[in-house]
Amino acid sequence: MTKFTDLNLDPKVLKAIDEAGYESPTPIQAGAIPPALEGKDVLGIAQTGTGKTASFTLPMITMLAKGRARARMPRSLVLAPTRELAAQVAENFDTYTKHLKLTKALLIGGVSFKEQEQLIDRGVDVLIATPGRLLDHFERGKLLLTGVQIMVVDEADRMLDMGFIPDIERIFSLTPFTRQTLFFSATMAPEIERITNTFLSNPTRIEVARQATTSENIEQGVVMFKGSRKDREASEKRRLLRDLIAAEGDALTNAIIFCNRKTDVDITAKSLKKYGMDAAPIHGDLDQSQRMRTLDGFREGTLKLLVASDVAARGLDVPSVSHVFNFDVPSHAEDYVHRIGRTGRAGRKGKAVMICVPRDEKNLADIESLVEKTIPRIDAPGRPAMAETAEAEGADAPEAKDTKPRRTRTRGPRKTEAKSDAKPEVKPEAQAEAPVQAAPEVQAEATAPEKAPERAPEKSDRSGSSRSSSRGRGRRDDRDDKKVVGMGDHLPSFIALSFEERRAS
Incomplete structure (x- = not known):
């Protein structure tokens, strides 16, 4: 079995590794460290929790052990997609450089520019940053990247996706062409890999496991849930989450609960606290100091449940996480791999449970297609009662x-x-007979046209029930009645008169 002593690392680095309690490298470390020490570009793909951070920090420290940084010109650069991941990389450097006199600076949002500028002015060997804050310092004229010898992109697929590509391209254009470039990620889609080929020169590809595979140490399951009503679905889903947490009992020492939206993170955390559970939210809209306090409390064990957005899904190393709950099915299948990778790390056992509502079944199918595995369906606690x-x-x-x-x-x-x-009241029978009696009246009108005004009372009678009945069903019945003679009682007198004149002629 390969040991760290076989990897040509600096003796002081080996001493720090031994004090940290590590003896043998993980497959990604054993595959990536030798070519990195030779100065080659490296493209490393491995599952989460396999030690990718040490895969580039250890060779970087060894190569930077000799030399000295100049003011405002860092010797190496590490780019991370989130503040928490950047802070974690900085902690790794602190762990492995305790016996070396190397300096570092952490450039992330939510921290004073002045403090960061003071560190840069003194000169740093390792600069760890998020793209946005790095470009802010460069535009202020406080930073030069022409002295970068080694450049690392951690979680490369996320850095090159989600709108980071323009920033990454600009940062690469500010660094020397002769730099050494290291890319590391748990997932690397083919279209993203083609983009990395523009940044890497003949890279050594280290792929210790098939892309987007999940650890065998993680027990996975999904609960298919459908609310009783649309307006009650959210509250019933939160109740189901509480039931799932309670059903784990003592086996759940701590857990990360992932939500797709920041608003759901706050609502879910508030709901858990309302029912007596120790929970706190963490997402990108919170103040950086609050985010770090929450994360430190979760690592130290004073916080049991961490309700998070995907800001905590990438690269965060909390070795003792026993459970991961996906309150929402992630919209990007790759995020599922990163989320459940927060448990089952460093050879430990873990459990990941996901809640899927009918509208998320397509995303669930995409996840199963990506990991090439059917996630077992499990029954929710209290399902029979429901x-x-x-x-x-x-x-x-x-x-x-x-x-x-x-x-x-x-x-x-x-x-x-x-x-x-x-x-x-309508008296349809009488109404039907009325037209029959109307014919003599018409003839009378024809012979005596001057008596036409005597029909006024009949008109007044029609204004009552007769009119309503003639406009209604009774009128249609009259049309079909075969007893109707001539043109009915509505025949104008001048028409009858004209007939009589024609008859006389």
Whole structure:
């Protein structure tokens, strides 16, 4: 078995490794450290929790042991996507450089520019930064990157994705062409890998496991959940999360709960605290000092549940995390690998549970396709009780539904009776006979046109029930009645007169 003493590292670095309690390198460390010490570009791909950070910090410290930094010109540069990951890389340098006189500076947001500028002015061997804050210092004229000998991009796929590409390209253009470049990540999509080829020169590819694989030490499961109603889904989902946490019992020493949105992080953390659970949120909108206090409390064991966005999914090393709960199915399949990689680290056992609602089933299918593994479906604690409740509600539902038709049917006869009562008032039979009697009147009008005003009372009669009946169903019945003679009682007198004149001629 390969040991650290076989990797040609500086003796003072080996002493720090021994004091940290490590003896044998992980596969990614054993594969990446030798070519890095030879000055070659390296593209390292390995699962989370396999020690990728030490894969570049150890060779960097060994190569930087000789030499001295100049003011505002760092000798090496490490880029990280998040503040927490950058701070963790800085802690690794502190651990392995305790016997060497190397200086470092951490450039991240949420910290005073003045303090960072003072460190840069004195000269640093290792500069660890997030892209945005690094470019801020450069534009202020406080930093030069022409002295960078070694450049590392940690979590390369995330750095090159999600809009970081323009910043990365600009930073690379500010560094010397002769630099040595190291890329490390747990996932490397083919399209992202093509972009890395523009930054690396004939790199040594170290792939100790298939891309996007999950550790065998992690027990995985997914709960398929559907809320009783749309407006109750969120609260019922949080109740399910509390049931899942309670069901683990003493096996759960601490856990990270991942949400897709920052608002859900705050709401979920508040809900857990409301029900007596020790939880705190961490996401990008919080103050940096608060984020660091929360993370330190979780590492030290004073905080049991860390509710986080994906800011905590990348590279954060808390070795003793026993559980990971995915409150939401991640929208990017690669994020699932990083999330559950927070548990089961350094050979330990871990458990990852995910809650999937119907609208997230497509994302779940993408995750299973990426990891080439079907995630086992598990039953939620209290599911039978919830089913019984649903059945009870379902049994009551038909009664409630039947009640409304009964009320409707009781109203029906009333309306029918009202209609039947109205029919005698309309008197359709009398109305049907009216046109038959109208024909002689028309003839009378034809012979005596001067008596036409006598029809006024009939018009007034029509303004009542006769008019409504003629406009309604009775009029249509009259049209179909075969007893109607001539043109009906609505024949104008001048038309009848013209007929009589024509008949006389």
